[in-house]
Amino acid sequence: MAKRVGMEVAIAAAEAVGMCNIDMAAVYPITPQSHIAEHLSEIVADGRIDAEFVTVESEHSAISCVTGASATGARVYTATSSQGLMLMHEILPIVSAMRLPVVMGIANRAVSGPLNILNDHSDIMPQRDNGWIVIFSENGQEAVDLTIQSFKIAEHPDVMLPCCVNIDGFQLTHMVEPIEFPDQKQVNKFLPPRKPYATLHPDKPASMGTFAMSDIFHEVMKAKDEALKDSKKTILKVWAEWEKMFGRRYRPVETYLADDADVLLLTMGSMGETAEIAINELREKGVAAGLVKIRLWRPFPFDELKQAVKKAGILVVTDRAVSFGGPGGPVAGEVKAALYDEKKRPLIYNQIIGLGGRDMAVSDFVKMVEDAVKAGAKGITKDYEFYGVRG
Amino acid sequence: MIEIRWHGRGGQGAVTSVEMLALAAIEEGKYAQGFPSFGPERRGAPVAAFNRVDDKQIKVRSGIYEPDVVVVLDPSLVALVNVTEGLKENGILIVNTVLSPDEIRTRTKFKGTIATVDATKIARQELGVPITNTTMLGAVVKAASPVKVESLNAPLKERFGRLAPRNMKALKRAYDELHLSTAA
Numbered sequence: 257m258a259k260r261v262g263m264e265v266a267i268a269a270a271e272a273v274g275m276c277n278i279d280m281a282a283v284y285p286i287t288p289q290s291h292i293a294e295h296l297s298e299i300v301a302d303g304r305i306d307a308e309f310v311t312v313e314s315e316h317s318a319i320s321c322v323t324g325a326s327a328t329g330a331r332v333y334t335a336t337s338s339q340g341l342m343l344m345h346e347i348l349p350i351v352s353a354m355r356l357p358v359v360m361g362i363a364n365r366a367v368s369g370p371l372n373i374l375n376d377h378s379d380i381m382p383q384r385d386n387g388w389i390v391i392f393s394e395n396g397q398e399a400v401d402l403t404i405q406s407f408k409i410a411e412h413p414d415v416m417l418p419c420c421v422n423i424d425g426f427q428l429t430h431m432v433e434p435i436e437f438p439d440q441k442q443v444n445k446f447l448p449p450r451k452p453y454a455t456l457h458p459d460k461p462a463s464m465g466t467f468a469m470s471d472i473f474h475e476v477m478k479a480k481d482e483a484l485k486d487s488k489k490t491i492l493k494v495w496a497e498w499e500k501m502f503g504r505r506y507r508p509v510e511t512y513l514a515d516d517a518d519v520l521l522l523t524m525g526s527m528g529e530t531a532e533i534a535i536n537e538l539r540e541k542g543v544a545a546g547l548v549k550i551r552l553w554r555p556f557p558f559d560e561l562k563q564a565v566k567k568a569g570i571l572v573v574t575d576r577a578v579s580f581g582g583p584g585g586p587v588a589g590e591v592k593a594a595l596y597d598e599k600k601r602p603l604i605y606n607q608i609i610g611l612g613g614r615d616m617a618v619s620d621f622v623k624m625v626e627d628a629v630k631a632g633a634k635g636i637t638k639d640y641e642f643y644g645v646r647g
Numbered sequence: 648m649i650e651i652r653w654h655g656r657g658g659q660g661a662v663t664s665v666e667m668l669a670l671a672a673i674e675e676g677k678y679a680q681g682f683p684s685f686g687p688e689r690r691g692a693p694v695a696a697f698n699r700v701d702d703k704q705i706k707v708r709s710g711i712y713e714p715d716v717v718v719v720l721d722p723s724l725v726a727l728v729n730v731t732e733g734l735k736e737n738g739i740l741i742v743n744t745v746l747s748p749d750e751i752r753t754r755t756k757f758k759g760t761i762a763t764v765d766a767t768k769i770a771r772q773e774l775g776v777p778i779t780n781t782t783m784l785g786a787v788v789k790a791a792s793p794v795k796v797e798s799l800n801a802p803l804k805e806r807f808g809r810l811a812p813r814n815m816k817a818l819k820r821a822y823d824e825l826h827l828s829t830a831a
Contacts (some may be wrong), residue, residue, distance in 0.1 A: 263672035374685055427708055432681035529706040617709045638650040
């Protein structure tokens, strides 16, 4: 086993990108992603890797720039956060329609307004339907592993789709913690050079991302949906290969003490670890509680989720974003939709938590589960709640 | 697990302190976290930073509300900030000050262990600047033993390069010159 080294997670994410033999990166700095941009540009400037770091004037340019470079066959990376991701929004569905394996790190941060720079998932949620593979990390180790894996997944000939790795801003990006880096030679073996399906080259003119009217557009969208759904098979294969080579296991839906649980808590992202401690405390109190953690947000892991919650009577779904005027949080909306056709469904309580960096202690998760158990016993259901909201 | 809260002012290097301490602990094969109080920080304004150190993997990622140890880098903060807020009754309060532990006890009413050291003087003499973040690491190691002194060598060298030996000397002086008053 490799030695654990202490490192800030944003720096570690940039180091991981540096291990992936990238050809170019274009990253526009924005808090709390900036340390990724700064450190990756240092890695390039110091000559540690043979790559181009393009300084751009905005996130719109960053994503456009890596898209163009990816079309030439290059292995590319970008990263952003919050408003930067909102500015990229216009380009994101184009990248997936062009089937380009762009890899992006997202240091999740609340979107304005009011202006707030802290962590929640309101930046990634509006990007849900853009045809990207969307993965969440829970700690620094996962941020490193998933970043490396993403290139292999995205570039796989059965996939050819962009992939983003969500790394909770501050909660993860600004945390110094122990991380085990894989061996560079092993990474080279795991991740051979990209073999693009088609490339742009002046000597061999081709068109990409062209016009599609009503005679074909419908089919292109269907193809994109199929490609994204199908990508799960490759994701599972890549994760199995990673486990074999590096010993760490990744699954679309992770569970913790969930098999015999009557009540389940569901999280996505860095709060899953704190929630684990809450589950331990609940178990000590005699509550048969368990935890379900969604790692793969797109393609949505329907089968794995159904399997994970099939025995539970109560499911507390936490959301780090709001679908204003809608069904509550986007995760709960998806979970409910996924379970609609199931014969046995748990009572679902949706808690919107931790917006704009509002801290969640172990005791908060304990309370949420205990409240749901009480409400469940009385058969009380609610659409959704803003946990701990004042006034 | 030991949880530490550092109080300083923006620019005094509290974030560097927590990073050095976390790196030293991880170097020892322990698990550790080092993180700032998240958000915008302004030079001179009171800030906090945090450490967790444990022998096993640390899962909790929420803020630290009931620390075992509180470290105060700037003497003026004792009067400005409630530095003992949430500090465990049997915890340790470590202050950079010319005052004695008993005087700090009178001012803070804290009943646990109190340690003081004139880190500003040491930093001025050894580093030529009144920046006490590395100096106070020595006080923390002496009073709370989250890591060994030697384990700080590598992280300090990595961060400060040729200035590392002077920082290490200041750190060791704080270790030696610390005044300790155990629980009242």
